[in-house]
Structure formats: structure tokens, C-alpha cells
Amino acid sequence: MRALQLHAARDLRLDELPDPRPGPGEIVVRVERALTCATDAKMFRTGRHPALGPLPALFGHEAAGTVEALGEGVRGLRAGDRVVVANSAPCGACSPCRRGRQSLCRSLVYLTGAFAELLLVPAAIVATNVLLVPDGVPAEHAAMVEPVACALHGAERSGAAPDDIVVVLGGGLQGCIIAATLAERGCRVWLSDPRESRRRRASDFGAERTFDAARDEVSIEAIRDETAEGLGADVVIEAVGRPEAWQAAVRLASPGAEVLLHGGCPAGSEVILPTDPLHYGELTIRGSYHHTPGAVRSALDLIARRALPLGELLGSSVSLADVPAALAVAGEKHPVAVA
Ligand SMILES: [Zn+2]
Ligand SMILES: [Zn+2]
Structure with a gap:
């Protein structure tokens, strides 16, 4: 598959990588639309973030697409389902999680690799934060679930x-x-x-x-x-x-x-x-910081109602190869056409 990898600060390359295969509890999603985000721009400039791990690292964390393959033990999803994947999952076991403060989880599992043809989703995220996209919702709107969930979490805390x-x-x-x-x-x-x-x-x-x-x-x-x-x-x-x-x-x-x-x-x-x-x-x-699984669900509900002019929040569509240039001029949120 073709995938963007960050090799160093400001060095993001479109690489040819082996197709990922899902392990137990994991799924592989064929990405239809990914979105750039201010956090991506920050990671691109600094080459550092807890979600990245050692470089070179897969890149991007907002994506919607269709389920391509499922690992052993995955329930509630089938190949061909249209899904949106949130960018993290709380562990459910640490002390903030046990107090219901999942946005403060001490061991968040992060998603990376949205800027690729195929996205391997960790089991913890499959179990908590992969949602079916209702019919008629465009992929680039569904992919906004993470930033919208952060905003809803903030509105709630206000x-x-x-x-x-x-x-x-x-x-x-x-x-x-x-x-x-x-x-x-x-x-x-x-x-x-x-x-x-x-x-x-x-x-x-x-x-x-x-x-x-x-x-x-x-x-x-x-x-x-x-x-x-x-x-x-x-x-x-x-x-x-x-x-x-x-x-x-x-x-x-x-x-x-x-x-x-x-x-x-x-x-x-x-x-x-x-x-x-x-x-x-x-x-x-x-x-207020990040989001919770509840806010992720509310975000998709809000997006699916199609009552807000969400398209106004998105800049022009770019290709995978254009992402480095789009990130260098931070500001707009760009849909990335992968499929
Ligand atoms: Zn984001
Ligand atoms: Zn936790």
C-alpha cells in the first residue's frame, strides 16, 4: 500500500509498504477520506508526539472508510461496513478511567496511519471507538468525528x-x-x-x-x-x-x-x-482536553443529522502526495482523497 511516513521533522514521504494484516481484535480499514489537523501540522514541524513512536512512523489520525479485513474475535463489524475510527481509546482501567474521566486516561491507545490506503486499527480502538457511518453521510464529514467530539466535550464542561x-x-x-x-x-x-x-x-x-x-x-x-x-x-x-x-x-x-x-x-x-x-x-x-467515547458517539449523531454546514469547516481536497505541502501552511483542515 501507499502510506505517508514521517522520517524526521518536516520530512514526510509517500512510501510503498506491505499491506497490514489484522491481528486478534484488530481491523484493517480501506481509507476513503482522511483529514489534516492542527496536531498533524505540529507533529510535522517538531517530529515528536506521544502518538508517533520511533521514526519513521505512520501519520494522520482522522479517517473514515470501509472495513477491509477483520482479525480474530472482532464482533459487530463486517467486511464492507462503512466506518469512522476515532483517534484514540481509553484503557478503562486506570484511575481517571475508573472515575469516568476517560479524556484523562493515563494510557490512551492512539491511532496513526490515516494518510494511507489501508489503516490498521488497534484492538482497543476497535472495541471502543469504531462507529458505523449512517447512509448518506459523506466520508469527509464522518472523519470529523474526533475534532467534533473534542468540541462537544468542551461544550459539556463549559x-x-x-x-x-x-x-x-x-x-x-x-x-x-x-x-x-x-x-x-x-x-x-x-x-x-x-x-x-x-x-x-x-x-x-x-x-x-x-x-x-x-x-x-x-x-x-x-x-x-x-x-x-x-x-x-x-x-x-x-x-x-x-x-x-x-x-x-x-x-x-x-x-x-x-x-x-x-x-x-x-x-x-x-x-x-x-x-x-x-x-x-x-x-x-x-x-477541557480531548474527548470521551460518549462524546465520540454524540459527535457522529451531530454529524449524521446534517443540520450544520460542516463543509464550511473544510478547505480544498488534496491527494496523499500533497499532504506535506498542505501541512507546511497550517490553518485549514483539508480532506485527503485516498481512495
Ligand atoms: Zn485531529
Ligand atoms: Zn485509562
Whole structure:
């Protein structure tokens, strides 16, 4: 099969490899569509990630396709089934897993190898996080299950309730899906992003109002002035992944607000926060990371309803050979046509 392998930082090659054969509990999926992701771009630049293992390593972790072969003992799947494979599975045995916090699993099993004609899926993922794709759902939408699940996990942790003013910082895929989910719940979602195209897109995903970036004091004030008595938002969700956006989130929060820090900052980042709003304003600050098997299922349900303009979250389609160039200019999420 043809498969992309990372040989070193910024050295991603299309290699000819032996076709994988499924061991006990494993399956092989013939990939129809894979998707590039910001995490791929980071791995490509640094050549490092816990999911990669020693180099050269297979690459890519968002894919949908059809079951090609099944290992011994696999139940509930047949050759030819259209499936989407989540990018990890929790172990179910460590202490966070036993407390129901699977996103914090200490021994997540990762998937790699989505940018290939055939994808070998580890037994732990087959057992937990391989889902049948309902008829009529395009493969590139089904393959969005992982990022959508992360957004749903964040929306869940935000504590947002109907009628709350929720300010979302960042109009990328995460911000848009969070906005849509909370708008559907009856929240009034305001979204801030420096790019006009993203603000327009956020409106399509249910944002009631949009604002230009809120990272400096003037634009933060402009948003806060619009809230009741100018006190700030009931819930603020940071979906950018930069320390200054984490700071802006706290500055936009009203007394008693919930602040969700959803975006992953560059490794080693630190952030300085004002103590007054945290203490006198009794803010609740939460982080959110990754997803759970429950969120993966909810994500596919959301995708299958086809109520959201998911195509707007995807850039142009590329071939396997084009992936290195697509990753070098980070930003857009590109469908990768494999089949
Ligand atoms: Zn991803
Ligand atoms: Zn675990």
C-alpha cells in the first residue's frame, strides 16, 4: 500500500509498504477520506508526539472508510461496513478511567496511519471507538468525528445554561462547533475572531453576534460594554490556544462566571492572571482536553443529522502526495482523497 511516513521533522514521504494484516481484535480499514489537523501540522514541524513512536512512523489520525479485513474475535463489524475510527481509546482501567474521566486516561491507545490506503486499527480502538457511518453521510464529514467530539466535550464542561450570554474566543472548527451546540441549547453565543471570513462562518453556526478579536483591552471593553450592566459574560470559552486569549477570557467574565480554557497553548506556555476577578468575582475556571467515547458517539449523531454546514469547516481536497505541502501552511483542515 501507499502510506505517508514521517522520517524526521518536516520530512514526510509517500512510501510503498506491505499491506497490514489484522491481528486478534484488530481491523484493517480501506481509507476513503482522511483529514489534516492542527496536531498533524505540529507533529510535522517538531517530529515528536506521544502518538508517533520511533521514526519513521505512520501519520494522520482522522479517517473514515470501509472495513477491509477483520482479525480474530472482532464482533459487530463486517467486511464492507462503512466506518469512522476515532483517534484514540481509553484503557478503562486506570484511575481517571475508573472515575469516568476517560479524556484523562493515563494510557490512551492512539491511532496513526490515516494518510494511507489501508489503516490498521488497534484492538482497543476497535472495541471502543469504531462507529458505523449512517447512509448518506459523506466520508469527509464522518472523519470529523474526533475534532467534533473534542468540541462537544468542551461544550459539556463549559457549564453553559439556556439564556446565558456565552462569549466564544476563536472561530475555528472548535469555536464553531461549540457555538452551534450551545446555541441549540438556548444560549446566546457571541463569537470573537480577527478574521472576517471566520466571523461570517460563525454566524452560520448559530452565533447571535460576532466581534473582531478580543485580545487587547479596547476590544475586550467593547464586548463587555454590550453585556448586562457591562459586567461581562456569563460563560467565556477560549478556543484559540494562546496565553493572551486565556487572559482575555478571564477579563471578559462577569462575577460568578464560568471560564472554559479549551484551546491547547504551545508546550511550556505560562499565563499570568489578575487575582481580583478570580477572588472577588468567584470565577470558576476549567480546562477541557480531548474527548470521551460518549462524546465520540454524540459527535457522529451531530454529524449524521446534517443540520450544520460542516463543509464550511473544510478547505480544498488534496491527494496523499500533497499532504506535506498542505501541512507546511497550517490553518485549514483539508480532506485527503485516498481512495
Ligand atoms: Zn485531529
Ligand atoms: Zn485509562
